[in-house]
Amino acid sequence: MSAEKKPSVLVCVTGQYDCDRLIEAGFDQAKELSCELHVFCVQKPSVDMAYFSDEIEYLYRTAKRLGADMTVMFSDNAPKCTADFARRINAKHLITGVPDDRPNGFVLTLHEFLPRAQIIMVTKEGEKLSYSLIATKRAFA
Numbered sequence: 001m002s003a004e005k006k007p008s009v010l011v012c013v014t015g016q017y018d019c020d021r022l023i024e025a026g027f028d029q030a031k032e033l034s035c036e037l038h039v040f041c042v043q044k045p046s047v048d049m050a051y052f053s054d055e056i057e058y059l060y061r062t063a064k065r066l067g068a069d070m071t072v073m074f075s076d077n078a079p080k081c082t083a084d085f086a087r088r089i090n091a092k093h094l095i096t097g098v099p100d101d102r103p104n105g106f107v108l109t110l111h112e113f114l115p116r117a118q119i120i121m122v123t124k125e126g127e128k129l130s131y132s133l134i135a136t137k138r139a140f141a
Contacts, residue, residue, distance in 0.1 A: 008036040010091035011068070012082055012106075013059055015041065015052035018124065019097065020062045025122045026095040027066040037068035038089050042078040079106055083113035094119045098129070107131060 011026035013019035023039055030037040041056065043049070049056070056072065063070040075081035086094065094114070098121045099107035111119055111131060119131035 005090040006036055007033070007092040008038055008089045009033070009093045009095065010082075010086050010089065011037070011039045011063075011095040012097075012110075013039055013041050014097070015043065015055045015059075017055050017058055019059055021124075021126055022095050022097060022122050023059065023062050023066060023068065025120070025126070025128060027068070029093055029095060029120065030068075033093065035093065036089070037063075037066065038091070039063040039068050039070040040082060040085055041070070041072045042075050042081050043072065044076060045074040047074075079109035079113055082106075082110055086114055086117065092117060096121050096131075098123050 009026050009030040011022050013022055026037055026039070029035070039059065041059070060070045071085065073081055073085070082094075085091075091114075094110065094117050096107050096110075096119060099105040107119060107121065111117075121129045121131055123129065
């Protein structure tokens with residue numbers, strides 16, 4: 001019988017410098033909950049990494065500085081790819097940026113795949129919002 005993996009915090013980033021705020025919020029959450037910290041980035045298979053390789057390298061260094069690993073995967077279905085990875089690492093908490101307001105956006109779809117995981121959205125100003133439709137509407141107000 002195998003033991004269940006230690007719960008973890010999964011930080012979802014894109015190839016943007018300002019995603020460092022998400023990694024830092026994830027670090028705080030992982031430290032508070034005594035969880036492992038993982039950083040995850042999903043890109044479309046057709047994307048040319050040369051356009052944002054400096055940003056990915058910066059986020060990788062930020063993750064390493066805070067004791068986390070960083071994984072980059074390529075998929076046309078970012079929410080499903082993220083959910084699969086989250087299950088593999090036993091992620092109980094997810095940190096994201098504020099989603100766009102599309103009805104089938106990343107965070108909403110991710111929540112459908114992982115309904116028991118706590119999703120925390122971090123605004124550009126650093127405010128942390130627990131995911132809910134009300135919080136999403138507040139972020140766009």
